[in-house]
Amino acid sequence: MSHREEILQHISKNPGITFRRLSDELGIGIGNLQYHLYQLEKEGMIVSKKLGGRRYIFPKEFEKEYEPLLIAISNETQRKILLLLAEGEMNQREIAERLKLTQATINYHMNILSKLGLIDKRKQGRNVVYSLKCDIEVIVRVISEYRPKLWDKLADRLIDLMLTLRGGELND
């Protein structure tokens, strides 16, 4: 198997793998790997995006899913919500209690995740129950690799603070 086929196979088995991890796991030099990834991306076999100083690589089947996923994980609360939903279905009240945030704040983030197409919602009695729409393994892999910058963390807290201050105003 050629280097390029090996790289492609590894990316297909581990969607959302970072450049550094790919290099470590395959034992391929950075320059060599960069060249093969450039060729694979040019041929439309893979897609990649840089976020928080890391390049996340996905096979082309993730063409539609990867951008919304990376947008979502760039926010701390949305990352936590996705990880909670990876444990199982939950309603907004349960998520708010677990994350110690107001329901208005959670509602704002759930709307964003829903618009990004990452979560599903269905009625269960009087509650709306949310579940993950995408691959749990991919979400956990991408989130575990993500290292936010200090200002990113502070910006996320500022967003949540503004949402908390204004209570239920943003509820749909």
Next chain:
Amino acid sequence: MIDIILDVAIIGIALFLSFVSWVAYKKSGMKSILFLLLAFLLFGIKKTLENLHTITEIRENTLDIVATVLELIILLLFFIAVVKRD
């Protein structure tokens, strides 16, 4: 001397908070955060103006009035940031 060091620290923190607000605005698109950004920026400008008399010959009386007006604007911006709907 200590007052200048403190003022420089205040200006630095105000600029950092402006940058954090800018990142938060880019992430969320919430217009209310833009008002916060403006308030932090004006706070930094106000502090800079208050120290201008040490390097230029601007009347302290004029600076006092400008600084007070800026304080009023900053408070208004914080108020708008909290009550504004996005």
